[in-house]
Amino acid sequence: MHKRDPRYDVLFEPVKIGPVTAKNRFYQVPHCTGLGWLRPRMVAALRGMKAEGGWGVVCTEYCSIHPASDDLPHPYASLWDQGDIRAHSMMTDLVHEHGSLAGAELWVGGARSTNLFSNEVAMDVASLPNSIAIPYQARAMDKSDIRELRRWHRNAALRARDAGFDIVYVYATHHYLLSHFLSAKTNTRTDEYGGSLENRVRLVRELIEETRDAVGDRCAVAVRFSADDEGGKDGDPVINEHRDMLEMLAELPDLWDINIQDYSREMGASRFIKEGSLEAYMSYVKSITSKPVVTVGRFTSPDTMVSQVNRGIVDFIGAARPSIADPFLPKKIEEGRIDEIRECIGCNICYTGDSTGTPIRCTQNPTISEEWRRGWHPEKIAPKGSDSSVLVVGSGPAGLEATRALGHRGYHVMLAEAEHTLGGRVSRESSLPGLGEWARVRNYRVHEIQQMENVDIYFDNQMDAEHVLAVEANHIVIATGASWQADGRGLFNTTPLTELGPAEQVFTPDDIMAGRLPAGPTLIYDDDHYYMSSVIAELLCAQNIPVTLVTPETIVSAWGAKTSEQSRVQRRLMELDVQLITSHGLAGFNGREAQIECTYTGARKNLAVEAIVTVTMRSPNDSLFHELQQAVDSTGGYQPGSITRIGDCLAPSIIAGAVFSGHRYARELDTEVDPDNRMKYDRVFFDDE
Ligand code: ADP
Numbered sequence: 001m002h003k004r005d006p007r008y009d010v011l012f013e014p015v016k017i018g019p020v021t022a023k024n025r026f027y028q029v030p031h032c033t034g035l036g037w038l039r040p041r042m043v044a045a046l047r048g049m050k051a052e053g054g055w056g057v058v059c060t061e062y063c064s065i066h067p068a069s070d071d072l073p074h075p076y077a078s079l080w081d082q083g084d085i086r087a088h089s090m091m092t093d094l095v096h097e098h099g100s101l102a103g104a105e106l107w108v109g110g111a112r113s114t115n116l117f118s119n120e121v122a123m124d125v126a127s128l129p130n131s132i133a134i135p136y137q138a139r140a141m142d143k144s145d146i147r148e149l150r151r152w153h154r155n156a157a158l159r160a161r162d163a164g165f166d167i168v169y170v171y172a173t174h175h176y177l178l179s180h181f182l183s184a185k186t187n188t189r190t191d192e193y194g195g196s197l198e199n200r201v202r203l204v205r206e207l208i209e210e211t212r213d214a215v216g217d218r219c220a221v222a223v224r225f226s227a228d229d230e231g232g233k234d235g236d237p238v239i240n241e242h243r244d245m246l247e248m249l250a251e252l253p254d255l256w257d258i259n260i261q262d263y264s265r266e267m268g269a270s271r272f273i274k275e276g277s278l279e280a281y282m283s284y285v286k287s288i289t290s291k292p293v294v295t296v297g298r299f300t301s302p303d304t305m306v307s308q309v310n311r312g313i314v315d316f317i318g319a320a321r322p323s324i325a326d327p328f329l330p331k332k333i334e335e336g337r338i339d340e341i342r343e344c345i346g347c348n349i350c351y352t353g354d355s356t357g358t359p360i361r362c363t364q365n366p367t368i369s370e371e372w373r374r375g376w377h378p379e380k381i382a383p384k385g386s387d388s389s390v391l392v393v394g395s396g397p398a399g400l401e402a403t404r405a406l407g408h409r410g411y412h413v414m415l416a417e418a419e420h421t422l423g424g425r426v427s428r429e430s431s432l433p434g435l436g437e438w439a440r441v442r443n444y445r446v447h448e449i450q451q452m453e454n455v456d457i458y459f460d461n462q463m464d465a466e467h468v469l470a471v472e473a474n475h476i477v478i479a480t481g482a483s484w485q486a487d488g489r490g491l492f493n494t495t496p497l498t499e500l501g502p503a504e505q506v507f508t509p510d511d512i513m514a515g516r517l518p519a520g521p522t523l524i525y526d527d528d529h530y531y532m533s534s535v536i537a538e539l540l541c542a543q544n545i546p547v548t549l550v551t552p553e554t555i556v557s558a559w560g561a562k563t564s565e566q567s568r569v570q571r572r573l574m575e576l577d578v579q580l581i582t583s584h585g586l587a588g589f590n591g592r593e594a595q596i597e598c599t600y601t602g603a604r605k606n607l608a609v610e611a612i613v614t615v616t617m618r619s620p621n622d623s624l625f626h627e628l629q630q631a632v633d634s635t636g637g638y639q640p641g642s643i644t645r646i647g648d649c650l651a652p653s654i655i656a657g658a659v660f661s662g663h664r665y666a667r668e669l670d671t672e673v674d675p676d677n678r679m680k681y682d683r684v685f686f687d688d689e
């Protein structure tokens with residue numbers, strides 16, 4: 001085993017948190033999983049895996065204390081009753097097995113909770129509109145409601161203790177109920193819970209004291225709190241009232257979990273926000289409390305982590321995304337294997353699980369959510385089931401991941417790539433504005449593959465059916481990706497546009513990434529709704545090309561709302577003076593004018609442009625696959641055991657989809673896969689109920 005570099009020793013010091021002690025400084029802060037109370041076994045196994053990977057503290061996601069705080073369709077955890085205690089015990093048992101602490105983030109949603117599941121009327125500091133645009137208002141809490149809330153919170157803390165948690169949170173940020181009490185903007189009360197700073201922190205203070213009173217002999221009390229006030233500029237916080245509040249409460253809890261008002265920075269996509277971006281907000285926190293402090297910053301570099309601790313910014317390295325991308329990050333640092341860390345790329349696909357109410361996925365870690373239902377471990381994979389050789393054609397994320405995982409299983413793998421470099425779309429896309437960190441998808445896999453003696457890589461090898469068959473591999477995997485279409489077809493135009501030309505004035509993202517750029521005013525037609533159109537707009541703006549972006553959606557990069565980056569995308573484009581035209585589809589282009597059509601009225605208008613970039617849909621590059629199938633059927637000689645398409649060649653998707661596809665192929669080769677029920681479904685709480 002490798003040895004840990006002594007300069008990282010500080011990260012492995014135990015830290016006392018009130019009555020409990022964390023074995024090291026690696027702290028998985030509360031984060032959503034899209035699993036919550038709906039999928040208890042999946043979430044327990046996911047959290048347990050983090051503990052196995054060395055995280056000293058592993059927390060739940062936001063955990064409702066009462067049905068009056070219900071956020072479906074966004075799955076949250078809950079501690080409402082005995083069933084919840086049993087469900088959480090599965091998690092705490094797994095976390096404790098590895099000597100880690102388990103934390104429960106008790107949550108009261110206030111006006112932000114939809115309560116569409118429980119049908120309870122939401123309560124808040126005042127009667128406020130539901131902030132995620134549901135046309136219901138919360139009712140204002142009176143004194144007896146506040147007393148009730150305190151009782152619910154206390155009882156939930158007791159249930160958390162009974163479920164085996166070691167840390168219990170008072171959650172006073174992220175624009176939920178307690179932050180509304182703290183804020184002078186939302187707290188318009190005239191009683192002892194409103195007005196002065198002291199009055200506005202009263203409820204938070206009471207909850208801290210009552211939680212400590214209820215469970216403080218056994219559990220640490222943590223408070224999640226925002227370092228800054230509302231209304232600061234991006235990266236330039238206003239730190240005024242929140243500093244005063246923190247000073248007032250400084251020694252009350254056992255731990256401060258600090259974040260900030262702007263979620264799109266805290267959870268920022270790497271396109272906009274880099275590692276350690278909360279530092280400007282955090283600088284004062286440790287100077288006003290003697291209690292341990294944790295914050296996040298998408299930390300993946302152990303040197304940055306050490307620097308944060310040594311400079312007195314934090315005591316714990318908080319992580320959500322880095323712990324999702326690599327549950328074994330602490331272990332890898334501990335064992336001196338830092339070049340094996342699977343670094344988060346900051347794409348925020350993980351966040352779409354919560355946004356869409358579905359199990360969390362990760363671009364870098366295809367095993368997340370699959371720990372229980374498919375039995376996948378992020379670091380372990382079954383040895384090969386035969387001495388078969390495998391030829392993988394194409395080294396994009398699908399081909400690379402299949403090669404990496406097959407290589408780990410011990411198969412002899414031959415990876416053939418047409419280009420001189422590996423990585424496929426990841427290599428191309430990571431050179432687009434802001435997407436540099438995405439190259440980590442390639443770099444991690446290439447690094448692993450390079451260590452494997454059983455993997456051979458053939459660069460500059462454009463394979464045709466004859467070449468492939470000449471290799472005589474036992475299994476053939478086609479991972480040749482997909483190409484952007486130039487015919488305008490997509491969601492809006494379900495058939496190709498008849499008037500779209502001349503061809504030399506029509507571009508696709510593939511052209512742009514290959515360096516073929518338009519010269520004059522350009523219309524980017526976005527019927528893809530994710531990042532591609534907006535990064536191409538940025539690239540063209542940097543060449544001083546006037547850009548108009550047209551989309552049938554009502555906002556630009558609509559899917560980006562699910563990754564919490566839409567508002568930053570739109571702002572960036574507006575700042576770059578990109579003309580944005582929403583609710584319009586492309587009807588045609590004649591080389592001088594584009595015709596666009598309103599999605600509501602069908603009204604058409606013309607725009608004078610010299611070029612079009614169509615960002616609509618992609619065609620699988622599957623001709624090789626079909627040729628091989630035909631060739632195999634018609635020859636009597638060598639017969640491969642299987643020919644399989646994976647990744648974008650099978651069905652164009654996001655990069656996470658390609659990685660998953662490659663990983664799944666590698667897992668399932670030479671295994672018995674039940675064609676009817678390929679995974680377990682986490683549908684019931686307990687078999688005996
Ligand atoms: P995915 O996302 O499914 O992994 P990509 O488009 O990223 O797909 O990668 C496909 C890779 O396959 C590219 O690097 C491309 O150069 C390579 N490729 C495509 N066709 C062939 C071929 N016939 N022979 C070898 N490599 C190929």
Ligand code: SF4
Pocket residue numbers: 320321322324325343344345346347348349350351361362363364365
């Ligand atoms: Fe990081 Fe992307 Fe994985 Fe989220 S999905 S943890 S942002 S790599």
